[in-house]
Amino acid sequence: MKKILILLVALIFVAAGCAPKAVQTTPPTTSATDRSLSDKDRDRTGISEEELAKAERDRLLREQERLAGILRDIQFDFDSYAVNSSELPKIEGVASFMKGDRSVRIVIEGHCDERGTVDYNLALGQKRAEAVKAYLLKLGIEGSRIRTISYGKELPVDTGKTEEAWAKNRRAHFKLDRKG
Amino acid sequence: MRKHSFVAIMSALAVMLMFSSVSQAKVYLTITGETFKKITIGVPYFKGEKAAGSSLGMSDLLNKDLDFSGFFITAPASLIDRELLDEGVEKGEVKFASWRSIGIDIVCKGRLSVANGELSLEAFVYDTLDGSMVLAKRYKARQNEWRRVTHRLADDIIFAVTGEKGIMSSRVLFTAGRRNLKEIYLSDFDGQNVARLTNYRSITLSPSLSPNGKYLAYTSYRDGRPNLYVTDFDKKNEIFVERSEGMKIGTSWLNNSTLVYSHTSGRTSTIYAFDVGSRSKKVLVQRDGILTSPTVSPDGSRLVFVSDMFGTPQIFSKALPSGEPKRLTYHGKYNSAPAFSPKGDLIAFVANISGGFEICTMNADGSNQRVLTNDGTVNDSPQFSACGRYIIYTSLKGGVNRLNVMLFNGENKRTLRFTDFAEEQPRFAP
Numbered sequence: 001m002k003k004i005l006i007l008l009v010a011l012i013f014v015a016a017g018c019a020p021k022a023v024q025t026t027p028p029t030t031s032a033t034d035r036s037l038s039d040k041d042r043d044r045t046g047i048s049e050e051e052l053a054k055a056e057r058d059r060l061l062r063e064q065e066r067l068a069g070i071l072r073d074i075q076f077d078f079d080s081y082a083v084n085s086s087e088l089p090k091i092e093g094v095a096s097f098m099k100g101d102r103s104v105r106i107v108i109e110g111h112c113d114e115r116g117t118v119d120y121n122l123a124l125g126q127k128r129a130e131a132v133k134a135y136l137l138k139l140g141i142e143g144s145r146i147r148t149i150s151y152g153k154e155l156p157v158d159t160g161k162t163e164e165a166w167a168k169n170r171r172a173h174f175k176l177d178r179k180g
Numbered sequence: 181m182r183k184h185s186f187v188a189i190m191s192a193l194a195v196m197l198m199f200s201s202v203s204q205a206k207v208y209l210t211i212t213g214e215t216f217k218k219i220t221i222g223v224p225y226f227k228g229e230k231a232a233g234s235s236l237g238m239s240d241l242l243n244k245d246l247d248f249s250g251f252f253i254t255a256p257a258s259l260i261d262r263e264l265l266d267e268g269v270e271k272g273e274v275k276f277a278s279w280r281s282i283g284i285d286i287v288c289k290g291r292l293s294v295a296n297g298e299l300s301l302e303a304f305v306y307d308t309l310d311g312s313m314v315l316a317k318r319y320k321a322r323q324n325e326w327r328r329v330t331h332r333l334a335d336d337i338i339f340a341v342t343g344e345k346g347i348m349s350s351r352v353l354f355t356a357g358r359r360n361l362k363e364i365y366l367s368d369f370d371g372q373n374v375a376r377l378t379n380y381r382s383i384t385l386s387p388s389l390s391p392n393g394k395y396l397a398y399t400s401y402r403d404g405r406p407n408l409y410v411t412d413f414d415k416k417n418e419i420f421v422e423r424s425e426g427m428k429i430g431t432s433w434l435n436n437s438t439l440v441y442s443h444t445s446g447r448t449s450t451i452y453a454f455d456v457g458s459r460s461k462k463v464l465v466q467r468d469g470i471l472t473s474p475t476v477s478p479d480g481s482r483l484v485f486v487s488d489m490f491g492t493p494q495i496f497s498k499a500l501p502s503g504e505p506k507r508l509t510y511h512g513k514y515n516s517a518p519a520f521s522p523k524g525d526l527i528a529f530v531a532n533i534s535g536g537f538e539i540c541t542m543n544a545d546g547s548n549q550r551v552l553t554n555d556g557t558v559n560d561s562p563q564f565s566a567c568g569r570y571i572i573y574t575s576l577k578g579g580v581n582r583l584n585v586m587l588f589n590g591e592n593k594r595t596l597r598f599t600d601f602a603e604e605q606p607r608f609a610p
Contacts, residue, residue, distance in 0.1 A: 079492065079514065114576065115537065117517040117530050117560045118605060119386060119429055119442075120486060120493050122399075122406070123472040126427035126444040149405050150427045150444075154383055155359065159579065 125150030226290030245334035250592030508546030552590030
């Protein structure tokens with residue numbers, strides 16, 4: 001329990017550090033410092049572990065929701081890695097988020113639907129991630145802040161057999177790069 | 181082909197047979213066209229089989245193997261009356277006319293003895309038309325290896341009758357697992373001795389063995405991104421082939437120590453030949469867009485691969501080292517996953533045909549394309565057997581990938597099942 005709590009707290013610090021307008025007054029430092037700080041804080045306030053954990057969870061959830069509003073999946077047509085113009089505002093949103101906080105680094109995951117061959121989809125997923133990265137570069141984001149990974153059709157978000165499910169799976173997905 | 185089969189049978193018989201009473205061999209089945217007539221074979225209980233105990237089901241397993249091969253109709257036990265069941269195994273004791281009268285072309289008799297944990301099986305295979313001997317061979321093994329012995333006998337019968345070895349003694353390499361947890365497995369073809377070769381608890385993909393079985397190449401996500409590795413089974417160590425950013429997939433071996441793989445990163449894709457000994461790589465082809473699924477002809481003269489240089493995935497062939505890519509596929513908007521037959525005359529591949537992804541074959545020059553599956557689902561990863569007459573592949577059924585095997589003309593489709601998981605990317609292994 002204690003370990004989970006420490007992890008959660010550490011995560012909050014990282015997430016807060018990534019936000020364009022950090023509400024947290026504590027400067028984001030190394031996780032080791034975070035741990036000792038948060039331990040001391042908790043001892044002083046006397047708030048129960050459960051309460052604190054719940055508060056942290058809620059905050060983390062809100063943070064995730066906020067990020068989800070910015071880091072939206074880019075959808076693709078079947079067997080295509082051309083970015084549709086309808087998807088460009090989403091990428092522009094990510095670009096302004098990254099410009100607002102220079103500490104943000106991201107991973108772009110390329111995914112495919114279940115149709116087609118394993119090998120080709122692995123390459124196609126890579127091209128989808130690269131296509132989105134290329135547009136971010138054009139918008140002035142440094143390449144060193146972006147990693148690309150293809151998962152081919154290994155990790156669908158919807159396992160349905162409908163065009164709707166397939167469309168959801170043909171995507172470039174953004175994640176914060178916590179490895180830095 | 182006809183002549184080749186004949187020569188093959190002649191030489192095979194010369195090697196295999198220990199009995200002098202074998203008559204001149206003939207070709208029973210030429211499997212070159214799209215269809216052929218199956219041979220009806222009768223396999224009664226082996227002499228001594230019941231006495232050897234219920235743990236040995238050799239004649240049952242042999243019937244299953246022969247049925248599985250696609251070349252035989254196996255006579256049900258109910259067809260064979262007591263008199264025929266009880267007759268001896270020697271040529272003089274077999275009532276060929278009676279066997280013929282119930283429609284059996286070939287009969288396989290066996291005499292089994294088990295002592296001190298060792299088994300000895302004498303097998304006699306006769307043509308009922310003239311009583312000539314097709315095969316006579318003695319097998320000795322440990323008793324617990326009875327399955328292996330049976331598969332060898334099945335393969336020997338298949339060889340004697342069709343001129344090419346069967347696949348019952350072969351092994352299968354494949355991936356199996358759940359979402360985000362996929363490992364590489366190796367199993368005997370009959371599902372015995374399933375061994376998990378990797379345990380990275382992440383996604384492991386596209387395994388391929390070097391022709392001599394010394395090296396295993398695969399792509400693993402265990403470091404958070406897809407890197408390409410080769411495991412050396414002799415030295416029991418692991419070699420990084422490629423860990424720069426991008427998608428790396430090794431799919432084919434140019435020879436026993438040279439892996440051919442594709443790397444997609446940035447604007448371009450590159451197909452490399454990587455020498456495991458010197459750990460050096462050289463570019464075979466590089467282009468904008470996607471290059472993937474490289475496969476090398478068995479004589480090493482041609483590289484076949486998939487490229488989207490004309491907008492959709494199509495299959496190309498290029499003379500090594502420096503020929504110009506020649507497009508092989510023109511039908512449809514999706515042709516991928518090429519694999520050479522062991523003789524190099526055929527290429528199996530996957531084509532999108534009215535919404536389904538179907539296994540097809542074509543000649544190595546792209547001519548004579550044939551569609552072998554027709555179920556509208558996603559069939560993938562075709563690979564030929566060492567004898568060239570079977571294709572193993574993946575088929576998405578009920579949302580789960582299953583391994584299947586069929587004859588190269590699309591007949592005799594069978595589903596294989598080795599683990600409790602979804603199974604993919606199969607290959608026959610030596």
